[in-house]
Amino acid sequence: MKKGGIGGGNTKTGIFFEKETDLASLLNKQPGYNVRDDDEYPSKSLRSHAYKVFYKEKLVARIFKQNTFYKMLEKELGIDWKKILSKRLLPDDSIYVISNNTLFIIECKHQEGSGSVDEKLQTCDFKKKEYQKLMSRANIEVEYVYVLDKWFEERQDTYKDVLDYIISVGCRFYFSYIPLKELGLPVPESEENA
Numbered sequence: 202m203k204k205g206g207i208g209g210g211n212t213k214t215g216i217f218f219e220k221e222t223d224l225a226s227l228l229n230k231q232p233g234y235n236v237r238d239d240d241e242y243p244s245k246s247l248r249s250h251a252y253k254v255f256y257k258e259k260l261v262a263r264i265f266k267q268n269t270f271y272k273m274l275e276k277e278l279g280i281d282w283k284k285i286l287s288k289r290l291l292p293d294d295s296i297y298v299i300s301n302n303t304l305f306i307i308e309c310k311h312q313e314g315s316g317s318v319d320e321k322l323q324t325c326d327f328k329k330k331e332y333q334k335l336m337s338r339a340n341i342e343v344e345y346v347y348v349l350d351k352w353f354e355e356r357q358d359t360y361k362d363v364l365d366y367i368i369s370v371g372c373r374f375y376f377s378y379i380p381l382k383e384l385g386l387p388v389p390e391s392e393e394n395a
Contacts, residue, residue, distance in 0.1 A: 217378050224294040224307060225252045225264050231381070232389040233257050241276070242269050254296070256387045262298045267291040278339045285334050292332075301385035303342040306332055312352040322347065322363050326370035347374040 217227070229236040235258070239251035242265075251269045254262035265273050270292060274280040282289060294307040306329070310322065329345035336343050347367065353360055354376040367374050373383075381388050 223266070224296060225250070225254075228254055228264075228386075233387070234389075236264070239263065242272055254386075261300065261386060262296050262384075265295045265297070266293070270295050274335060280335060280338050282335060285338075286331055290328055290331055296384065297341070298385040301342070302340070303344055303385060304332070304336055305344045305346055305384055307346050307348060307379070309348045309350075310353070311350045319360075319363070322360075323366065325367055325372040329370070329372055345372040346379065347372070348379060349374055349376050351377060 225236045228234050233256050235255045236252050237255065239253050242251035250264075250266045251273065252264040253260055254264060263273075268291065271282055271289060274282055292306045293309050295304055296307065297304045308325075312319075325345050325347065329343060332343045332345065357364065364374060375383075
């Protein structure tokens with residue numbers, strides 16, 4: 202993995218994203234992990250769902266998708282987003298990692314040709330700052346991460362300026378893969394020693 206967040210080399214210590222997979226499903230497939238519905242936030246829609254992430258039966262993280270993120274802000278942290286932001290942002294996935302008190306906003310970007318996603322990549326600085334405004338009231342750090350599919354990886358030269366910009370504003374990106382260690386999540390022991 203190159204400094205700044207470009208990754209994908211070690212398949213044993215991370216999770217691979219594909220077009221229609223979400224973080225909860227991917228983590229649940231990792232050795233030692235068990236992802237369960239968060240009963241505090243029942244939802245019939247997978248797009249607005251919450252999960253508790255356990256590693257060896259110890260709670261290590263919580264996942265909030267889209268609207269559930271705002272329900273958690275109000276219910277658990279007493280934060281009324283309407284008093285802080287003019288417009289709500291809906292994360293593809295967000296994971297609060299308990300050990301490092303950090304909320305990771307994870308946006309998956311898939312592309313099959315040049316288009317609107319190109320410009321969306323340039324918004325990470327603004328979005329990260331908006332999430333920081335929200336989470337600063339709870340003293341929680343924020344990291345903003347893109348998971349870019351193979352299309353972007355194959356065209357790194359074309360996206361060099363945008364990828365450099367993402368790093369320069371303190372955001373990260375990975376190609377189809379996020380190392381568990383980068384999120385502060387436990388790496389399964391059998392995988393760590395492999």
